[in-house]
Amino acid sequence: MKQVNQRAWFFLIPALAVMAVNAFIPFMTVINYSFIDKFPGLPSLWLGLENYRNVWQDDLFTGALARQFIFSFVILVIQVPLGILVALGMPKKGIGATTSLITIGLPLLIPWQVVGIIWRVFVRDDLGLVPVIFDQFNYNYDASLKPFDAWATVVVMDVWHWTPLIALLCYSGLNAIPDAYFQAARIDGASRWKTFWVVTLPRLRSVLTIGILLRFMDSFRIYIEPFVVTGGGPGNATSFLSDVVVTEAIAFNFGPAAAMSLVYFYIILIISYVFFQVLTNVGSDSTPVQEA
Amino acid sequence: MRRFITFLGMTLYYIFLALPLLWMLSMSFKTTDEILSIRSFIPQTFTLQNYQAIFTDDFWRSAFVNSLVYVFINTIITLIVSLPAAYAFSRYKFRGDHHLFFWLLTNRMAPGAIFVLPFVQLYGREGLGLFDTHWAVALAHTLFSIPLAVWILEGFMSGIPKAIDETAYVDGYSFPGFFFKIFMPLIAPGIGVAAFFSFMFSWVEVIMASSLTRTDARPLAVALTASLGAEGWDWGLIAAVGVLTLIPGAVLIYFVRNNLAKGFALGRV
Numbered sequence: 001m002k003q004v005n006q007r008a009w010f011f012l013i014p015a016l017a018v019m020a021v022n023a024f025i026p027f028m029t030v031i032n033y034s035f036i037d038k039f040p041g042l043p044s045l046w047l048g049l050e051n052y053r054n055v056w057q058d059d060l061f062t063g064a065l066a067r068q069f070i071f072s073f074v075i076l077v078i079q080v081p082l083g084i085l086v087a088l089g090m091p092k093k094g095i096g097a098t099t100s101l102i103t104i105g106l107p108l109l110i111p112w113q114v115v116g117i118i119w120r121v122f123v124r125d126d127l128g129l130v131p132v133i134f135d136q137f138n139y140n141y142d143a144s145l146k147p148f149d150a151w152a153t154v155v156v157m158d159v160w161h162w163t164p165l166i167a168l169l170c171y172s173g174l175n176a177i178p179d180a181y182f183q184a185a186r187i188d189g190a191s192r193w194k195t196f197w198v199v200t201l202p203r204l205r206s207v208l209t210i211g212i213l214l215r216f217m218d219s220f221r222i223y224i225e226p227f228v229v230t231g232g233g234p235g236n237a238t239s240f241l242s243d244v245v246v247t248e249a250i251a252f253n254f255g256p257a258a259a260m261s262l263v264y265f266y267i268i269l270i271i272s273y274v275f276f277q278v279l280t281n282v283g284s285d286s287t288p289v290q291e292a
Numbered sequence: 293m294r295r296f297i298t299f300l301g302m303t304l305y306y307i308f309l310a311l312p313l314l315w316m317l318s319m320s321f322k323t324t325d326e327i328l329s330i331r332s333f334i335p336q337t338f339t340l341q342n343y344q345a346i347f348t349d350d351f352w353r354s355a356f357v358n359s360l361v362y363v364f365i366n367t368i369i370t371l372i373v374s375l376p377a378a379y380a381f382s383r384y385k386f387r388g389d390h391h392l393f394f395w396l397l398t399n400r401m402a403p404g405a406i407f408v409l410p411f412v413q414l415y416g417r418e419g420l421g422l423f424d425t426h427w428a429v430a431l432a433h434t435l436f437s438i439p440l441a442v443w444i445l446e447g448f449m450s451g452i453p454k455a456i457d458e459t460a461y462v463d464g465y466s467f468p469g470f471f472f473k474i475f476m477p478l479i480a481p482g483i484g485v486a487a488f489f490s491f492m493f494s495w496v497e498v499i500m501a502s503s504l505t506r507t508d509a510r511p512l513a514v515a516l517t518a519s520l521g522a523e524g525w526d527w528g529l530i531a532a533v534g535v536l537t538l539i540p541g542a543v544l545i546y547f548v549r550n551n552l553a554k555g556f557a558l559g560r561v
């Protein structure tokens with residue numbers, strides 16, 4: 001049993017000190033900006049909640065918010081099942097395990113801007129491989145003109161980039177399940193499908209919790225990759241929330257940009273909290289295989 | 293039959309992963325003229341000039357070193373402050389522990405693109421005076437890496453029975469002696485995984501790194517943007533830089549592969 005002990009704070013001092021400087025001060029600055037009309041070189045003007053009211057009347061923001069929700073939803077629906085499948089299919093030992101770990105981990109370790117560049121040169125009309133392949137099937141692929149192609153490109157790029165995270169987490173989660181569990185299921189005559197739902201998936205809950213949370217928050221904050229690949233176009237088709245907020249900030253509209261980013265932040269926070277609660281509680285009292 | 297489907301599915305997945313990377317690799321061995329005129333996987337006139345241009349240019353070499361230096365500092369700081377914090381969360385109950393744990397994670401949710409502005413002020417001359425140093429980027433990146441490292445390490449530590457702590461005290465170990473000699477070796481895989489993630493998220497981050505540096509600590513990704521001259525994109529060179537950015541990651545993952553495989557299954561059985 002954990003003991004109640006306020007000595008714990010002593011261990012937390014270093015981490016909290018760093019986080020206080022890094023997290024608390026910038027956060028307070030942004031809150032401060034969100035209530036004022038700030039422009040470099042001019043005295044600031046107190047606006048109260050006006051910046052916040054404007055956020056909801058800004059079509060660029062609400063449009064990007066809608067696209068952002070669709071994007072994150074599509075991403076999770078594809079990446080989570082695919083990641084689990086890949087983890088189940090990866091070899092468990094030997095040289096095969098090493099090579100597949102490195103291959104699968106590689107996309108995660110590429111600077112995000114370079115990820116964008118890789119996909120840009122892969123799909124570009126004048127130097128990419130993808131348009132040539134689609135030509136064979138008589139489809140005129142063009143991510144710079146067709147909104148659907150641009151969307152598909154950004155989604156496929158993100159699947160390429162981030163499914164490995166779910167796969168790696170699940171792979172290690174799978175390796176941590178004692179063989180006895182599977183033997184017990186076999187003795188009970190459970191089908192593969194049943195074994196997966198009753199034995200495997202519940203044991204993956206903790207890794208999937210962090211995987212889904214990370215994927216949700218990072219896909220909701222996506223910025224640099226679509227910016228490099230499609231530039232948010234054609235039109236506004238692939239312009240996501242960060243893109244809108246950055247545009248506002250670059251134009252020195254710090255007040256509106258700050259209000260937007262706080263609204264943005266709280267949306268991520270609330271949804272993550274719901275995910276966190278649901279994922280840590282769902283099925284936690286119905287583990288059918290008892291510990292020996 | 294089932295094995296065949298698994299094999300087929302995995303092969304298709306590996307091809308999907310490898311294809312964009314191989315295309316970039318092939319581009320890096322071509323001249324820019326060839327890239328723009330002929331599209332084939334095998335370079336017609338194989339050339340190393342792109343790599344040669346990078347290795348002989350101080351601009352690129354220093355950018356590589358800069359990136360590696362701040363990523364390294366970030367990983368060290370993260371581990372030093374996260375280990376005790378994770379120990380506190382895994383061993384003690386205290387007022388507000390659950391809220392604090394979740395609050396740590398909320399710092400990963402702040403849209404980076406925006407919080408850049410106050411960060412530049414904070415690290416600038418009127419603030420900490422660290423602008424355009426490796427320390428600025430390393431410290432800024434702890435905003436993302438500490439929460440994740442604490443979360444991962446807490447999972448591993450919770451998997452170590454509390455009885456181990458007590459036995460060590462009975463055997464006469466002081467707390468630091470216990471922590472460094474007994475506890476840390478037990479959670480070594482967890483430290484490996486936490487280091488992996490700190491390295492990874494610092495190595496790939498671009499926005500903060502580019503806003504907090506100008507020339508002295510300029511990271512690789514920013515050098516890439518700065519290299520775009522008036523004559524347009526030198527695709528061969530860009531592809532070669534892209535290929536080189538893969539190497540540190542590949543080396544790292546080779547070293548931590550066993551830890552990754554054995555489990556950052558948090559809160560394991």
